[in-house]
Amino acid sequence: MAIKFGRPIEMRDAPRRPTALASTPLDLAIRPRRNRKAEWARRLVRENVLTTNDLIWPMFVVDGNNMRTPITSMPGVDRLTVDQAVRDAERAMKLDIPCIALFPYTEPSLRDENGSEALNPNNLVCQSVRAIKKEFPELGVLCDVALDPFTSHGHDGLIEDGKILNDETVAVLVRQALVQAEAGCDIIAPSDMMDGRVGAIREALDEAGFLDVQIMSYAAKYASAFYGPFRDAIGSAKTLTGDKRTYQMDSANSDEALREVELDITEGADMVMVKPGMPYLDIVRRVKDTFSMPTFVYQVSGEYAMIAAAANNGWIDGDRAMMESLLGFKRAGADGILTYFALKAAEKIKANS
Ligand SMILES: NCc1[nH]cc(CCC(=O)O)c1CC(=O)O
Numbered sequence: 001m002a003i004k005f006g007r008p009i010e011m012r013d014a015p016r017r018p019t020a021l022a023s024t025p026l027d028l029a030i031r032p033r034r035n036r037k038a039e040w041a042r043r044l045v046r047e048n049v050l051t052t053n054d055l056i057w058p059m060f061v062v063d064g065n066n067m068r069t070p071i072t073s074m075p076g077v078d079r080l081t082v083d084q085a086v087r088d089a090e091r092a093m094k095l096d097i098p099c100i101a102l103f104p105y106t107e108p109s110l111r112d113e114n115g116s117e118a119l120n121p122n123n124l125v126c127q128s129v130r131a132i133k134k135e136f137p138e139l140g141v142l143c144d145v146a147l148d149p150f151t152s153h154g155h156d157g158l159i160e161d162g163k164i165l166n167d168e169t170v171a172v173l174v175r176q177a178l179v180q181a182e183a184g185c186d187i188i189a190p191s192d193m194m195d196g197r198v199g200a201i202r203e204a205l206d207e208a209g210f211l212d213v214q215i216m217s218y219a220a221k222y223a224s225a226f227y228g229p230f231r232d233a234i235g236s237a238k239t240l241t242g243d244k245r246t247y248q249m250d251s252a253n254s255d256e257a258l259r260e261v262e263l264d265i266t267e268g269a270d271m272v273m274v275k276p277g278m279p280y281l282d283i284v285r286r287v288k289d290t291f292s293m294p295t296f297v298y299q300v301s302g303e304y305a306m307i308a309a310a311a312n313n314g315w316i317d318g319d320r321a322m323m324e325s326l327l328g329f330k331r332a333g334a335d336g337i338l339t340y341f342a343l344k345a346a347e348k349i350k351a352n353s
């Protein structure tokens, strides 16, 4: 059944005002309101639908045992120890969420200039992938490729004299992707915005025999204020020096997003992503219309936090704002959405079907 809203105001048993009765009807042949007159009629003409198949659920993993630690700036989202991530993977499975995404909170002692923990085949992400794929081989697992959870400076790449090095970083990202593929990751998702990394990763994956490992590139990723709570979650907010504007895109640009997406497709991306989501719906639409590729959108941490905080204050209806924002991505042309609301939204979809 469709989502129920309150009883339509037209149906309340109030007497009609005599003035309303007295007015002459407008001579209108076309009355768009007819198609909205009842829930069944609205369902009949509905153009877009959100299903659980549209959802990718991002999770944060942390070292330890049997613990869930709340992230203050993301109310309702916890850092999970690996065993708890496996439990949430099971919840995703049961709700028909096709895929989860894993992000690590790396112990500060393991972070260094070069993000070398990213290459440890036994790092938190790899441990989580193995544990989850062992119990739930049918669940898709996506891993982010970038160095920021592992570097002491919080940047996605290697730094020299205050500059982010492109080609040297790509060489490390290739090794990070291989380590994740070896752990059993299904989708490699480079989020670093270095030039040429998709092609380099594709070539290395193929050479190593990982022909079926997909690449979802964060192709049009903007330098955004909306990543704040994510940086709290992975513990890079306090250490990040400067900003990421020499590699992430300028939010003023739209044509540039098409050029970035085109390059990643040419280099071998199977799926492309736009990020953040709500302030960039126009980019989602242009990318989908231009390339007809599987197009994803990331409803990022700050978008989640805004809705969650307003809802917790009683300022908006949180569930309705959540569903409306997710449907908006579908309407803009997205084939799927990475969202911290995935579990809640899937529960709601199931309850209403
Ligand atoms: N490269 C790391 C990365 N991967 C996903 C996000 C943001 C996700 C979110 O805000 O929910 C970021 C943060 C950043 O680029 O600083």
Ligand SMILES: [Mg+2]
Residues within 6 Å of the ligand: 193, 194, 195, 196, 219, 260, 263, 264
């Ligand atoms: Mg690029």
